[in-house]
Amino acid sequence: MVTEEKRSWGMVIDTDKCNGCSGCVTACQVENNIPLNDQNKFERGRAMSWIRIERYWEGEFPDVKARFIPVLCQHCANAPCEPVCPVYATYHNDEGLNVQVYNRCVGTRYCANGCPYTVRFFNYWEPVWPEDLRNHLNPDVTIRSRGIMEKCSFCVQRIKRGSRKAKEENRELQDGEIKTACQEACSTNAIVFGDLNNPNSEVSKLSKSESDRKYTLMPQLNTDPNVVYLATIDPLKYKDLGEKAKSNDH
Amino acid sequence: MKLNRREFLSLSGKSAAGAVIFAACSIPEKELIVQSPVDMPEDLVRGIDTWYATSWNEGASGDGILVRVLEGRVKKIKGNPDHPVNRGGARSNLDSAIQLHYNPDRLHDHKIRRSKKGILSNISKNEVNKLISNATSKDKKIVVVTNPTRSTEGWVSQKFAESRGGRYLTFEALEESNLYEAIYDIFETNEIPHFDIANADNVLSFGANWIQNWISPAGYGDAFGKLRSGNRGFIAHVEPRFSLTAANSDLWISPTPGKEAEIALSIANIIIKDKLVPDSQIKDFLNKFPEGKVEFGYDPVDVQTRTGVSAKKINEIAYRISKGNSIVMAGGSTSAYTNGKFNTYVAFSLNILLGSIGKKGGVILNPEIKSDYIGGEAKPNSIKDWQEELAQWRAGYVDTVIIKGVDIAYSMPNSLDIKGALANVENVISFGNIMNETLDASDIIIPETTFFEEWGSEIPNPLPGYKTISLQQPVVIKEGPGASGAVSYVDKLIDLEPSIGSSNKSLVKKVFENEYNNSQNTGSVIAENENSFMNGVQQRGGFWNTNEIKDSKNIRLRNPFEYSNGNSFSDVDSSYGEEFHLIPFTNTLMDGKLSNSPWAQQTADGITTAVWQTWVEINSNQAKELNIKEGDIIFLKSDSGEIKCLAYPHPAVQPGTLCVPTGQGTLKGGRYSSDRGSNVLKILSGKSDEESGAFAWASTKVSLKRAGGNEKLPKFEGNVEAFPVEPGVPVLVVAPGQTAHEAEEENHHKYQEILNFRKHDDENNNENPKAEKGH
């Protein structure tokens, strides 16, 4: 008896426009009360960031290139993390989101085991927030304690807020009304989020118009992700301009 | 004890029951609540958030931002989509400013040091106000120091300094005063032009890291996105270091440091020889050059020998930028050698050759804005100015120095000996939020308001092609959480010299009143009276008027070779232990401003993903030769000091150069910035551009010494070392017109052999092309 029409939240990330500035990373940390990553966490390889910029090197100096790709929870329709939770703390809701229910999670970490994109993070330690820094915590997002899995939620708190607002005002949800924190922060508009079921939304249009460049991560694993990437364009891909031309040796 | 099965079962039953009863009996009513351990104020009224439009003068030079305020606390910052400079784009480190406002180490009390060798202790506001009045009375010789700013703050600083017959100086770490000099020499204006990147076809930049953090990265980021959409533009970048701009460019050229001008002139050479642009433009360009200098002195093959850059690449650039709308810009390290002004000037002059001045998609000159209550300059004082000034301080000719917005004790190189100079000034009064080296060297510390609590106005840098004045307004109260005790800088100066004005708020209002009177109902806010106008300005975050532009195309190109130091930076120009060329660069921590914000510290650097420490980037092959592994402790020594860093070899460093980020290594800071890293700003050479006196911070040479230890370099990529992967495989890369599917297929064929997934069988391929498709 659900009266609202079904939405299917999805995202298109244009890697050609992503410049690796990490604005999305910081915005996500701020919006979602992600625990602070101090030096210790990095040294142990436990730094938590729901969206991360992966940087890959290609070539040798001076013909070297760096490619950037933001990776976040793909909200797979056929998610390997969902069926394995013993307490059913993660599931796929009818709007296409892969939901993580914090208060149900008991911390078996079986879901993180299955995720091929390594986007699930476990709170190995209790988050420590000094008194003053608590002032900037976002009250819309639960603060996870030790022992709980977390991951990108497509800013579900914003989705709920926006949906509720539209419902109260008795109107349709406009495309672009709900923006994830990463999308908001991206100054190049590389990240576009929206309703894939709405043929007029920017995500749907981008998926169609740029379908030449569309690809998903690790398609051979058949996870059916809701995040679609657009390939980087390199005008000099087949042109060989290099010769190791350094004649002065330093 | 022998336990038979029956006894065991009954025992276990009883103990289980016991557990249940124990829990069920003593239920303390309120304590059955599992509370979130971070003690969120869930019982407070969950307010509705409000958004305010403001801007961050000190850190984000006039970018418009929207701040979310909930229950009187700042929660989030995002770009203001309305604002013409950044159009909704946000810098990556913008949110980090929130943690400077709510920092646990934020100063709340005034502090005083009663003698130069004494310690800092708290002092009450009333007592210290008397001392400050005495120190800044009319008979004292005063110098005011701030960061470069064009705002009411700058105006008030200027007025205050004038009222005491003193001076007002600005300082910026890794300054680019050569940029302003070069622009003045060509365009006869002090305003950096608006680079219309969004509409351009090609962008060629020399040293200016515009994609990451040069001058107005939020605005350029937005333009970058537009450049990459639709008719995709071409980006080329010339810089010895592999910055984020180089990473995102389509073609990166890494010349020997200091030889950027050669590249520029070589590009000009090709364009002129092959007549790639109309004759009139060639004529305009060559008019002032000595006859034949460009045509015969900068052949790409010769330049290849001199700079190490392949002639093919220079050719490619020359051919590409001569088609369509092109922009050439320069800045950053290009303008910071001993021949920096020459380099910058030559690079900008290419715009004349390409005819891109004043055109859409080209270089658009900005109007010069005069406002009665806005003062200051975007161009900082050069190191020559500072050398002279500090000599005065050392000689004891200055009684009082007021410092705000810039940590000079941290950012100035050792060659200036700022601490020695400060020690000879009788009263050093500093405004600051969190302890830093300058505050530590001061006699009186005044806890300052942050931009969340303060009024201000700012002329953005650069302007978007038309008049814009940004508004900074308070979004939280001054006595709120995190702020109690804070003093407004402008209000304090006005307090000391009431003739300047009545308050910061009133001055800002006057700025916009002037705009109301002058705008004659044009511009971004149209209102019936001053109050409604101010309301409108507060709603939009500033005032801009697309009608106020600059028409003239005053271009006076002079012979760049009149600059005596053309090409003077060379291998001969060496300082102590001249093995490597040191390239300092700024990233998320800026010049140390954000080192107290854990969010900024933990944001992985784009190129290295390193965090929380100071690292030195060295070429992978060179590191192998020198037997240096990642995390090795390295000492870099220049002629003015030595720092310790951790090595990070990666493929994109020019062999012979070492790149070190700024921001860490403060000797006195908050908990997030103390005791970590090293301050590379200290060991920069004291050299300056002979022509303009600008700081030649990119002309530092260092020697490298391995200390023999190894520390784990904290970085986001964990234990992975930086090595090149198969091109286009992890991140799919397509050629223009190629589909993603085709590229994936191609990768399959190419790399299956290397990865040994399947044996590459030519016959099979030809017969059964579909057989390859199964994943």
Add this chain to the structure above:
Amino acid sequence: MPLVGVGGITTLAIVSILLAGLMNAWLGQPLPVLGFEQTVDQPINFPHTKHAGPIEEGGLGMDCTYCHRTVAKASSAHIPAVELCASCHRAVGSYESEDLTQLRLNSGIYEDQDNNQVIVDSEMASPINWRRVHRLPDHVRFVHSAHINYLSNNPSAIENVPNHTNIEGMDAVQPSQVCSTCHGDVANMEKVYQVEPLKMGQCVNCHRKNGGPTDCAACHH
């Protein structure tokens, strides 16, 4: 068979307590914790009966939303600021009542030595530290506005309708007619107490009956 020995009595005691606990749970009576069927003493004994009570019974018949203003707009219904109380009580109400004296003190109104003058001093004003009565389990994000909006447009789903209100056959009602579903007949409560257990089971039941979201992410995110 001898009567049960010492060990037997212990076992009997334990088992009977256990049985009592099980019976309790089996009968489904929620334990009186988290505010259910509890009441608390407030710093000022605010009587809803006098203010919101039906006019026939001597109250003022005030609308719930006059004070709890953000109930249809935000997640929480919002206890109003003292100023709202003072807007009437700076003039209205006896001077002998302890509660009202305390209220006036909180509003910054006090009497001087002569006991005649009433002086307003906003510096003295301070908020009233109301004690929480209704408590939801942790980790729930309950949003009043969504429920008010739904129930006021679907009055058939409203429960606990008090005797003094009549919403028979209406298509839509005022927000204040909806409150009784979870809060009961507050207008007739001298001291507010929690009438419904407000546990997840109750929420999910009502959602299922009325077609609300049964998605975990609706409330737990």
